[in-house]
Amino acid sequence: MIGITVSTLALVVVMSVYNGIGELTQTLFNVFDPELVVEAGQGKTFHTSDIDYQALKKVEGVSVVSEMVEENAWLTLHQSEAIVQLRGVDANYHLGSGLDTMLTDGRYILKENTDYGIQYYMLFGWNIMMRMGINSMTNTMVAVHIPKRGTSSIGFSMDEAFNNGYAIPAGAFSIQEEIDDKYVVADIDFVRTLMSYDSDEVTALAISLAASSPRQVSKCKRQIKSILGDSYTVKDRYEQKPLYYKIFRSERWGVFLILSLIVLISTLNLIASLSLLIINKHKDVFTFKALGMEEQDLRKVFFTEGVMIALVGCVAGLVLGFVVCVLQQHFGIVKLGANAVVDAFPVSMRLFDFVATFFVVSLLSALVVLFTVHRADFGSGRATKNQ
Numbered sequence: 001m002i003g004i005t006v007s008t009l010a011l012v013v014v015m016s017v018y019n020g021i022g023e024l025t026q027t028l029f030n031v032f033d034p035e036l037v038v039e040a041g042q043g044k045t046f047h048t049s050d051i052d053y054q055a056l057k058k059v060e061g062v063s064v065v066s067e068m069v070e071e072n073a074w075l076t077l078h079q080s081e082a083i084v085q086l087r088g089v090d091a092n093y094h095l096g097s098g099l100d101t102m103l104t105d106g107r108y109i110l111k112e113n114t115d116y117g118i119q120y121y122m123l124f125g126w127n128i129m130m131r132m133g134i135n136s137m138t139n140t141m142v143a144v145h146i147p148k149r150g151t152s153s154i155g156f157s158m159d160e161a162f163n164n165g166y167a168i169p170a171g172a173f174s175i176q177e178e179i180d181d182k183y184v185v186a187d188i189d190f191v192r193t194l195m196s197y198d199s200d201e202v203t204a205l206a207i208s209l210a211a212s213s214p215r216q217v218s219k220c221k222r223q224i225k226s227i228l229g230d231s232y233t234v235k236d237r238y239e240q241k242p243l244y245y246k247i248f249r250s251e252r253w254g255v256f257l258i259l260s261l262i263v264l265i266s267t268l269n270l271i272a273s274l275s276l277l278i279i280n281k282h283k284d285v286f287t288f289k290a291l292g293m294e295e296q297d298l299r300k301v302f303f304t305e306g307v308m309i310a311l312v313g314c315v316a317g318l319v320l321g322f323v324v325c326v327l328q329q330h331f332g333i334v335k336l337g338a339n340a341v342v343d344a345f346p347v348s349m350r351l352f353d354f355v356a357t358f359f360v361v362s363l364l365s366a367l368v369v370l371f372t373v374h375r376a377d378f379g380s381g382r383a384t385k386n387q
Helices: 002-032 053-057 093-097 126-132 188-195 216-226 242-267 269-280 280-290 295-331 352-374
Strands: 036-040 060-075 080-087 103-106 111-114 117-125 144-145 162-175 183-185 204-209 233-234
Touching: 002 242, 002 295, 002 352, 036 053, 036 162, 036 216, 053 060, 053 216, 060 093, 060 126, 080 126, 080 162, 080 188, 093 204, 103 204, 117 126, 126 162, 144 188, 144 204, 204 216, 233 269, 242 352, 269 280, 269 295, 269 352, 280 295, 295 352
Parallel strands: 080 183, 117 162
Antiparallel strands: 036 204, 036 233, 060 080, 060 144, 060 204, 103 162, 111 117, 117 183, 144 162
């Protein structure tokens, strides 16, 4: 019973912590990626004047609609350089993403009007900023190079092969390793100029919702698709990063199956326990048989006892697992370390995990008990045939 309790507790706790880590990672991604993204069905860009832009903003549940232009860019500053994903965003982007709350250095600013004209700024992923050796106090402008469309850099000078622009580092954001090592955020007009795009040309629209529940996301996605038609695609977060979510789900099921094998090993203790119990009770078995009790009924008695042992251990493990998870949530008993995003291991309990654990432990225990009782020889009082 203790073995089943401990293995059940371990299964519940590990799955809850795994869920917590997964949700934490998704939350970090969600700061940068909107709930819904609208892209052209064919081609790379589209014009906002070609769609009913105002109707999108009026969809129930939509809080912010912002324009984006993304392109690979080459950044240089003195002897430092980096290939990055340059994301140009409008003034509404931070209202839906919360990017301005994730800055670890500098301030959130993308452009400002000066006596000399418009001055553009850039926000760097933390790893990129460290790699280039700059910070928010660096007053030197960073050069941004994007290849001109329809040209090749072979045989051309820099000015002939690239559109060049300059912006001042305004700060750095730290969200998640993959994002910090890849993205630089700039004003959308700055990126449009580098790409030779029109003033209403975008690569995507970022749509943030007032509520990000699965039902609300699905509802808004259907309404937006009905407004835009088949010429545009609307992607939720699962479709924006399909590989990440598939890997996460596969790993989750893999962890569950591995822990289920540990549960199976603990339930095998029931074979020894029931076998010894049948041997110890052989005198009582003879007495009941002498009183007319059928062998089938005797098997039911020991089967019921074995299942009761398993159920008590399973329920005790679920209760203890719940208590451990609650303590971890409120007090953060097990720490992650000083350099981690959060202080303690995150925990997210789900009803499905508790139900699945109860089902798996009960099923495995019932099969083990059934196997043991079926092989027992009640005629001679021995625990198993040919033993």
